[in-house]
Amino acid sequence: MGDGRAIIVRGGRVLDGARPGAEPGDLLIEGDTIRDVGPPGLAAPDDAIPVDARGKLLHPGLVNAHTHGYHAAHKATTDRWTLERFLTVSPWINADLSLEATRLSTRIAAVEMALKGCTACYDLPLPLPLPTIDALDSVARAYVDVGIRAVVAPMVADISVFHAVPGFLDALPPSLRRDLEDRAVSPEGAILSQYRTLFRDWRGEGGLVRLAVSPAIAHHCTASLFTGLAELARENGAGLHTHLAESRIQAVSGLKRFGKTVTAWLDGLGVLGPNFTAAHGVWLDDDDVRRLADSGAALAHNPGSNLRLGVGIADVRKMLDAGLDVGVGTDGARSSDHQNMYEATRLAALVSTAHGRGRDAGLSAAEAFHAATVGGARTLGLDKLGRLAPGYKADIVFLDLGRINWIPLNDPLLQIVHVEDGGSVDTVMVGGKTVVENGRPTTVDMAGLAAEADRLRPRFEELMSRNPELLGQAQAVGGEFCGALAAEPYHIERRVPAAADR
Template structure:
């Protein structure tokens, strides 16, 4: 991925994410690093590849702090899915994928994010029933071939949804229960993860490894502690879904008599290497624990809205000094992997929560969360700014697009008006991955045909799994809705007709 040539980006309207201002600047890039930033026309670089950025808005590359590339073949498959409906359908969504299907999905995910201004992502990689070395490295190759940076994290558990949710298995009709009542042996899963860790030095440049025991109550205590030990011994980040839905918060109270964050803290899992994804159904004491342990949060507003999970309160997190990144989630729960849309949602959702407008997330703040905030989560805390010494990960947007006409406040319009369609050029590690809206990687030239073939083959291979999931879904959703109605000390819904939680 590393580039060595000089590139001079001349005359782009360049954003400073700290001040929220934009000024016309030249940017000199060498060897994947920004070497100089100066007023337009002031940098002389003989022999440099000159890129005219007139009519371009130049921003740090966006970072998607939580996604699932295995879901990119499933855009638009669901309408009124809750989180629990999505989890019920996971076997056919992610199962029976051969290496070609896995590669196509990862390549598509990387390509879409690049075309929408992303230069890095954190992908929780799922294989059903457990990860494989071949599958994991196939996904890594897909991202590398697209030209995007990625942290890849095997998403694992040893308790199924049906046993993780208290009482769910018993609530299913007998003819369905017998298909899902088996127990999971976590040992082969952990062995596979150890094999992946042992070979992580073989990962392509720009691809790194993390670990994701998926949801606290989907992991036995022994399995969770094994994962935490593997992460600590190998310097890996742990990234989990935490308190995403009301049901998850209720389940934690039933199982442990405490919140999932308190449970994780008591077991030493929280720490500076820990990321809590979603973090919706948390109270002030949970946020205090996260801050005290130096853990981070991935805020995923589009998915939280799409799945009806609730509204995460971000201002209290920031007031405690918690590092927060923005994320899309997977394409089945966010559909468009567009971090520009996510920024807008993050800002707007904060406007309808209680408190004065000073508590709202402004344009400059959400841009920081989508750039520098995400870089810390992906292990690159010095990135996310356009300054000498920073990695040359940049995105450019078309200022002649209707969303920027007239140009009143570039950063405000970036957040409130723009979307991925405005992105024209992307550099990753000082190399163009997208230029004039065209993906550079040869692997992306037949992307449409490759993805179409993969989708059709996956549908043919997983028809019986889909039929079972479809039969299970109404029973799971009905039980989850009933259980989630039990009392909690926090509310992350808006009051609506007949809302028992208002």
């Protein structure tokens, strides 16, 4: 395919937000775009390439609003971690990640997303000490190899976790302080000049990959770095994506440092706006939600990660009621292991009932599916994704209705949110190109990928396990200090099912 002829997909059932009943329908694709969707027998050019979708349910590719592809090789390597333990040691395990390892990890993530019905993601890599063109290429190439879309926002910061959390540095023994305090941060000037170089020199990757800006964690950036990055994003028409109010410790730290919430601080800096995506937002209060919604920002909700790290459950009902656009994310594999958007979407629906405000406070299947498609597209700043409708990109997932998840076929929308787990994915198209066929990637040799992962695994293991004494000490101090901080008062509460440090 792809020789300039149109594609006509016939015989399937079409599910999207406006067609929740998944009635029989045909789709006409021209180039990378859906031209028409209509009842069986839809008119098509004589030379259109026919695709037989009998026995298949077609839905728009899911959009992963927040992940870290460079984590993928680390899936299932940590048990009972907390966010702060992770941040304490993160500089150690990421500082020497090679470009080759980053590319491999990102390919693993991209293949998993494609195989599980996801056709686009917001990926936040962590190239240290600074994002370079080569680092960006190593991530972008992975997505191009697999054939799915990505908005790539390299994370930067000029304040380490030890400075961002008031009192943390003082709690470290002097020997640890020397080794830890300034790893993974760079001076503001160097960061801004490097980002300028990226925007000037990066050529993009065939329209599949876009560059965006990520101040990694909002309060790990000085005011001038954050505003400088926001300015760069604006000048280049790019997105701005940051981790915000993820844990109670972050919320308490922000209040101590700024005398207001981190979101109020950002609002005061003038950096909120339609290109702004906040990840997590578990500890946003009503005023924070209103500020984000009023600015036109969007939120990436990561329920699997939030549960795995025990940081609490974001109040998505309040966000939607305030008019805030919400997408669903898996987060990176170090905090939530897999990249399965079906499961993330189901979790979003399930955890929404945890706030104890009655049945109607939970997300409906329609709201969860909307968040996983159109909402995700909003977080990525790509408005022609997430629907099977004329003018939208031909990013289409074909589910096999003969698989057990669809026997019997009841309410398609309820079934896709609450039953589908990726096990029915047969074919995936991105921009009209087939990247998964018969449940296998067409673009990647799985045996080769496994062999490459085996070859590099000792390197990943070495990064995770070096200097265990120092890491053990840092984690012990971090756990104790952050546990005490998490117990300090905060003006809102969240359900926190299992947090080790509080």
